[in-house]
Amino acid sequence: MPSGATLLLVLDLVGTFAFALNGALTALRAARLDIVGVVTLGMITAVGGGTIRDVLLDSLPPATFADWRYYAVAAAGGLIAFFLGRRLDRLNTPITVLDAVGLALFAVTGATKAIGLGFGPEQAVIVGTITAVGGGTIRDVLVRQIPSVLSSGFYAIPALIGATAAVVASLLGAGGTLATVGAAVLCFVIRMVGVRYDLNAPYPLAPPEPARDDDE
Amino acid sequence: MPSGATLLLVLDLVGTFAFALNGALTALRAARLDIVGVVTLGMITAVGGGTIRDVLLDSLPPATFADWRYYAVAAAGGLIAFFLGRRLDRLNTPITVLDAVGLALFAVTGATKAIGLGFGPEQAVIVGTITAVGGGTIRDVLVRQIPSVLSSGFYAIPALIGATAAVVASLLGAGGTLATVGAAVLCFVIRMVGVRYDLNAPYPLAPPEPARDDDE
Amino acid sequence: MPSGATLLLVLDLVGTFAFALNGALTALRAARLDIVGVVTLGMITAVGGGTIRDVLLDSLPPATFADWRYYAVAAAGGLIAFFLGRRLDRLNTPITVLDAVGLALFAVTGATKAIGLGFGPEQAVIVGTITAVGGGTIRDVLVRQIPSVLSSGFYAIPALIGATAAVVASLLGAGGTLATVGAAVLCFVIRMVGVRYDLNAPYPLAPPEPARDDDE
Numbered sequence: 001m002p003s004g005a006t007l008l009l010v011l012d013l014v015g016t017f018a019f020a021l022n023g024a025l026t027a028l029r030a031a032r033l034d035i036v037g038v039v040t041l042g043m044i045t046a047v048g049g050g051t052i053r054d055v056l057l058d059s060l061p062p063a064t065f066a067d068w069r070y071y072a073v074a075a076a077g078g079l080i081a082f083f084l085g086r087r088l089d090r091l092n093t094p095i096t097v098l099d100a101v102g103l104a105l106f107a108v109t110g111a112t113k114a115i116g117l118g119f120g121p122e123q124a125v126i127v128g129t130i131t132a133v134g135g136g137t138i139r140d141v142l143v144r145q146i147p148s149v150l151s152s153g154f155y156a157i158p159a160l161i162g163a164t165a166a167v168v169a170s171l172l173g174a175g176g177t178l179a180t181v182g183a184a185v186l187c188f189v190i191r192m193v194g195v196r197y198d199l200n201a202p203y204p205l206a207p208p209e210p211a212r213d214d215d216e
Numbered sequence: 217m218p219s220g221a222t223l224l225l226v227l228d229l230v231g232t233f234a235f236a237l238n239g240a241l242t243a244l245r246a247a248r249l250d251i252v253g254v255v256t257l258g259m260i261t262a263v264g265g266g267t268i269r270d271v272l273l274d275s276l277p278p279a280t281f282a283d284w285r286y287y288a289v290a291a292a293g294g295l296i297a298f299f300l301g302r303r304l305d306r307l308n309t310p311i312t313v314l315d316a317v318g319l320a321l322f323a324v325t326g327a328t329k330a331i332g333l334g335f336g337p338e339q340a341v342i343v344g345t346i347t348a349v350g351g352g353t354i355r356d357v358l359v360r361q362i363p364s365v366l367s368s369g370f371y372a373i374p375a376l377i378g379a380t381a382a383v384v385a386s387l388l389g390a391g392g393t394l395a396t397v398g399a400a401v402l403c404f405v406i407r408m409v410g411v412r413y414d415l416n417a418p419y420p421l422a423p424p425e426p427a428r429d430d431d432e
Numbered sequence: 433m434p435s436g437a438t439l440l441l442v443l444d445l446v447g448t449f450a451f452a453l454n455g456a457l458t459a460l461r462a463a464r465l466d467i468v469g470v471v472t473l474g475m476i477t478a479v480g481g482g483t484i485r486d487v488l489l490d491s492l493p494p495a496t497f498a499d500w501r502y503y504a505v506a507a508a509g510g511l512i513a514f515f516l517g518r519r520l521d522r523l524n525t526p527i528t529v530l531d532a533v534g535l536a537l538f539a540v541t542g543a544t545k546a547i548g549l550g551f552g553p554e555q556a557v558i559v560g561t562i563t564a565v566g567g568g569t570i571r572d573v574l575v576r577q578i579p580s581v582l583s584s585g586f587y588a589i590p591a592l593i594g595a596t597a598a599v600v601a602s603l604l605g606a607g608g609t610l611a612t613v614g615a616a617v618l619c620f621v622i623r624m625v626g627v628r629y630d631l632n633a634p635y636p637l638a639p640p641e642p643a644r645d646d647d648e
Contacts (some may be wrong), residue, residue, distance in 0.1 A: 031578050032583060040581075055276065058277040062488065065559075122284045123282065123284070143582075146360055156252045202250060203249075271487060272493055274493040276492070338500045342497070362463050365472075366468065367465050418467045
């Protein structure tokens with residue numbers, strides 16, 4: 001049976017692969033990119049959140065950089081997306097599922113790492129959420145999309161809930177393997193329910209007219 | 217009477233609130249965002265500059281992350297903007313004033329922090345300016361605007377002057393409460409004069425034609 | 433004869449100047465910017481890659497920030513571009529050459545710094561490449577271009593090869609001045625051959641239709 005640290009590493013690598021595949025496919029659709037661009041964007045989606053996490057937690061050099069397994073797994077995901085892009089593109093459901101897996105795993109492992117380094121619960125929740133959504137945000141900025149986490153769907157909130165669940169379990173002394181997996185499953189289920197029923201976070205009731213596009 | 221450290225903290229928190237409110241309102245106008253997006257952009261505007269500052273000063277984890285008061289204040293600013301967005305939008309003058317307050321406070325506290333950590337005057341001026349304009353720059357990138365600090369108005373220059381004044385005062389042995397406030401007031405006044413008289417930093421005399429927008 | 437450290441510093445400063453000049457000129461063409469914007473973008477292009485490098489290598493504060501010579505040289509490059517912008521714009525060949533010089537020098541000095549700090553060869557190759565392409569990527573994001581490294585030409589690959597050559601030489605015990613310069617020349621030549629013969633990294637064979645531009 002794996003120890004806690006091994007479990008965290010395995011979950012983190014699975015999340016990394018899921019995000020690399022998803023990130024590269026999103027990039028393929030958003031812009032005309034060459035193989036360098038597709039693989040790079042897959043890797044950035046996969047390791048971006050963890051890099052921000054480790055800067056905030058003062059845990060440099062970032063685990064995603066110091067441990068070659070992260071970028072081997074991330075590069076593999078990006079290359080698969082590049083070579084199978086068109087076929088994978090029809091597999092919208094598996095891709096959404098993979099992305100939700102990555103979201104759930106990164107939210108929970110990010111929060112758990114913060115607790116393990118002695119940070120408070122607020123920091124752990126915030127850093128878990130940032131770990132989960134950070135890579136995709138950098139990807140969207142690079143291909144000139146407004147980051148989807150800011151504008152659509154139900155994406156940051158499941159991450160916030162998953163990170164909170166992991167932190168609460170840890171504070172209650174139940175921060176073991178089961179609680180970690182449970183919090184990730186909770187995040188995953190909420191995310192998939194949001195996708196299924198097309199949930200959205202509330203929009204402003206009376207938004208000012210978005211008139212600032214004059215410089216486009 | 218507050219000590220220097222307390223004063224810096226209070227000024228920093230006031231600047232954080234001003235930037236969160238302003239950043240969330242700017243985001244509301246620039247793109248269609250949900251509550252997560254508006255509050256996130258307010259928080260990023262508020263804590264982004266300080267985060268870059270602390271990376272450059274090797275003062276990790278960032279104060280804006282390690283101290284929950286920063287993101288409590290930032291989240292409050294973002295939520296107020298979300299719920300009162302339309303009404304606040306008519307209050308253009310107070311918003312511009314608040315932003316100038318944040319600019320002035322961050323330029324001065326950023327520079328003062330660098331001096332306190334033993335950095336040289338050039339570093340202190342640069343880091344003060346980056347603290348002041350960094351959060352707004354990240355916000356603009358996320359909502360796909362060319363950062364206003366790069367293209368319009370008189371924004372970075374007041375910050376540069378305020379940071380320089382704080383550094384000079386400190387080098388002259390006058391780095392106390394009064395000098396800190398004085399440098400911030402100087403930056404604030406220059407910024408507001410720039411707004412009032414529509415000052416701009418110089419443009420290139422003969423710019424090459426901006427022909428690269430073909431991919432828009 | 434310069435020691436290894438002095439050589440690295442000199443090469444790094446030459447690369448910084450080349451990138452500042454090139455970055456400011458690219459910025460001038462991409463958007464309407466004032467003097468603050470042009471100089472800032474020149475400086476960001478010049479020191480951005482090195483800043484990311486030093487975050488990843490846990491070598492904070494970044495050398496580009498702690499050592500005033502970096503931003504003095506970078507600011508000089510930005511100011512020259514601002515004042516001579518139009519005339520320099522006709523000098524497309526020298527600008528491309530300067531950029532290739534910066535690319536080559538940063539790839540090699542970044543990789544060499546990583547090896548010197550005890551990182552493994554994979555980390556050194558990755559960080560050398562990121563040092564070389566990082567500044568230009570931030571610049572492109574700020575002026576709302578899709579980073580050219582992701583979408584066109586033969587840019588990241590020469591950097592990758594140059595960094596790899598520097599690392600291999602170092603592993604073979606030949607990490608001296610000659611090997612450093614040789615690896616930089618190799619990167620430079622490959623980049624210039626790519627420019628001359630209009631080489632591109634492979635594109636996806638059957639890309640999915642880029643249908644996500646609806647929000648443009």
